[in-house]
Amino acid sequence: MTTLHPVIAEVTARIVERSGDRRADYLAHIAAAGSGDGTHRQHLSCGNLAHGFAGCEAHDKAALRAGRTANLGIVTAYNDMLSAHRPYERYPELIREVARQAGITAQVAGGVPAMCDGVTQGREGMELSLFSRDLIAMATGVSLSHDMFDGALYLGICDKIVPGLLIGALSFGHLPAAFVPSGPMPSGIPNEQKSKVRQAYAEGTATRAELLEAEAASYHAPGTCTFYGTANSNQMLMEIMGLQLPGSSFVPPDTPLRDALTVEAVRRVAALAGPGPQHLPLGHIVDERAIVNGVIGLHATGGSTNHLLHLVAMARAAGIELRWDDFDALSAVVPLLARVYPNGYADVNQFHEAGGMAFLIDQLLAAGLLHEDVQTLAGPGLSRYTQVPELDEAGTLTWTPVAKVSGNRGVLRGMDEPFRADGGLRLLAGNLGRAVIKVSSVPEDRMLIEAPAIVFHDQDEVKKAFERGELNRDFVAVVRFQGPRAMGMPELHKLTPTLGLLQDRGHRIALLTDGRMSGASGRVPAAIHVTPEAESGGPIARVRDGDLIRLDAENGRLDVLVDEAELAAREPATADLSAHHVGMGRELFGLFRANAVAADLGAGVL
Template sequence: MPLNDTVKRVTDRVIERSATSRRRYLDRMAAAKSQGPARAHLSCSGQAHAFAAAGEDQSRLAEVSAGNLGIVTAYNDMLSAHQPFERYPTLIRDAVRAAGGTAQVAGGVPAMCDGVTQGEAGMELSLFSRDVIALAAGVALSHNTFDAAVYLGVCDKIVPGLIIAAQSFGHMPAVFLPAGPMTSGLSNDEKAKVRQRYAAGEATREELLASEMAAYHGPGTCTFYGTANTNQMLMEFMGLHLPGSSFVNPNTPLRDALTVEGAQRALSLSALGNHYTPVANVLDEKAYVNGIVGLNATGGSTNLLIHLIAMARAGGVILDWEDFAELSEVTPLLARVYPNGLADVNHFHAAGGLGYMIGELLGAGLLHDDTQTVAGEGLEHYTQEPKLIDGALTWTPGAGESLNDKIVRPASDPFQPTGGLSRLAGNLGTAVMKVSAVAPEHRCVEAPARVFHDQDAVKAAFKAGAFAEGDVVIVVRFQGPKANGMPELHSLTPMLGILQGRGQKVALVTDGRMSGASGKVPAAIHVCPEALDGGPIGRIADGDIVRVDGDTGALEVLTTGALDRPLATADLSDNQWGVGRDMFHAFRNTVGSANTGATVFGDF
């Protein structure tokens, strides 16, 4: 199937826009590669320090000719998604030794859980943690003693941060090793209903806690299709996972076999092997376009509209929201996974999953099939699924058809003809909306504004009955990266759902973020410029008529003279300290806007 004209046009535009920065990046990676294995150039004292604790691997490390694999891990046992990584270093070391190489844990990176910090002060560190993770991974690899690296990370900011760092060391191969989703517990739909009942005062806190613990009940990624699982999808669409490995449950024989194979594959792709595949060659313009198509086709997390831009810039690739919007217009929505449907990621995987979807999108000419991947050249590898046959890991052709058309559908009969994301623009600036989970009749709201400067004030107004009747556009400003780190406002979701359930038309407009599991209420998020940066959102007042339209892409205030008012101000002093926020003053002062990735790194 020939490549879709829009996909080709957007790709060509990205290549042209990125020409200077991409060439500069590739020249740096070529220079790094030309220096050869750095540990060969270390002083004897330096080598002794690097190998001192390596035990039986010391002699191989000293030989230099044996490949050395660096492990960068986001392990902690507070995150269910990352707890399985505790066992990985041992599996990886044994696997690499069997292949004649060595492996060392290069370092650890922090990994926070947005589920724990939702609605709490710690959420104001969440977005910044991505760049901290990139910095920490850079420190881990700065010893420059590795020929390849594996990255152990799953959740929201962890994978994007690790990708940024991997590209800084882009002359080396990189393989990402996932942990997989937890097994299915209480359905996400049932959990959401209890949350709404609690927000309405109809369920006790004990009932709420029992519901949440029945949903989040074991090791592995949360099973809804939020940012963490969107990350896993991207790693397959962009060629950094082994095919079919994203949604294999933790602590199973197949999961362990994939971990072993991934470690050995990473070392085989180094400059010491016969199939040198540096990550700089994998993550090119075509790979990022494939990732955006995957994001749209699956109805993935809105957070990736920030992260993908930041990730791409680290490799000299310049993306903008217009690229996402144009690709969304030609990408059919092929999946219904909660919050876009009732199924969880385990059901999605069983119904054909990513392998089936990649095959459908390739067949429709919507993906570049000639990209480099850790599985070899060509995205066709990712239509296969891994199996253990007589104890041996092998790949077989994936599902040639959907095994449940309520969860995944062919490109010829999609859930909707366009993707799950919409770019909004108007006199309030630019924003994005996840439309895949919003019913068509709810996508356009034109109503009076109620303006707040934090989510706690919104909740207090709701409890006081301020939204008891009438349509409303709730505006929550001073939530951008410069103001307070751009926290997710997901804890507003149950309240907004109640208003919509009463028959009221309701929308959210904010320069902050919603969760990657944003649901059925239309939300214009990531508004740029943000209020603290002089954005028009800072001029709206209560009662102004605001129009939010996910179908036409309109984001505007209709009240005459509204934008002639002085900018509002907010007391942000409470956002400057506590729970570590005082240490992130430099981040708030230097961070870029959401539409350029909300990163502190600037241009690489």
């Protein structure tokens, strides 16, 4: 048996100790919620129960009325604007039919909102994006509040949706559960080709029609976007944490194998929801070891920086106190084994074809870099997740051991030849506060940037300054008043083509912001999620144009090179954000902005 790496063991032990009282309270809560004999709906009054099955077809109504077998709640984020969620339209009927075959029932418990960051990038709606995570968690709670259910199936893929579903699901952690993915769309035009058109458009050498053609050739079919942003990082996390079936993250939608995996997920939850030794609540799967495995997966794949917010919040929902310092300590010992666009040329389909999650988990387990002794949807032990799903000649779902050699060393490698010796996410700290940086695709000669600050209060101001020819020099773009209390911590993707172009011209460029850049961030050094944020009077609000900023990713430092007494004496800048608090639904989220916690605590209200 492989010995667990001492740093993994040490960080896990630290989290267990830190979380002791909170985790104990959580486990006591779900134990109380799950106590009692029989199905949950047997405790409802006749009027409650009659309302609960009134709309069902005859067979399901009879079963629900009898109350002797499990009823699974389906919480769905289906809508047909999100390409990743479009395949979910037909899932409820498939799930209901499989449940009937298993001698139980299933009902759609409720729907949750599901917005697309790809549609709202650079728009007012992006300022609702992060808070939609907590709203989704609340909607999940409302969906399951009828107490009709003995297990749950969560249908969600994208950025804030999976974290929100899991936070909500953990409030019902006494229920056995599975996350059910739908898979990525087919590969479109090469990512590098799309990136070049975006940059050409930013430079003014490509037309809008040319840019739209490139984008439409990239995002072109039902399924998840194929770059390795937050949506696909979500899928990696759900698999490495044991909440999805082995090998299910990146199987294409609307295929026989995808349907077979969905069927098996229903059957697994049906088994786990029954009485006896197989009964396994979700809250027992998501423990400190599973959370650490998730962090390790992020490092090994160069996953989305958004999970330095989301995974902290998800862990907290399970009574677990995860900190950025834990990410940083684990990053030092976990090698980067995958390069998926924007950290490489390949997309998630190529990653999957090269061996995907099964190969990654097999390599990490063999090196003692994952907790194997965890509970999972597939059964005890993470080694089950080194198996690859396939259909035999009879159409039966089977799993076979993954090959020990990568099918494409350009996208996925073993422990003997990692892309880099450490993970792709790091903690920065200094007199500007704390921040995180993704370094997996930052050039080695850009790991240290020291340059004058140019201060902005809006990402559009950066683009305008570029168009005026004011940015053809070395500088650090300080884009502040973007945090959760200021305007909901939007993604700042509009900055990427402009800053990338300036870096390609030879300028030494960096970004410093209390906003977000997701898994789609890449080559330009970006100190993001700066906390305390400007709206809370953090040091970033004291930076002035021309101040020298030192961003040192190698040594984890983030400083403004100003005398400490002078910095402390400066009045923090203020910003009139009223225009960002009205319109496009933003006036509905004032309560969220006023009560959001700091970025390093999850940047939400839950």
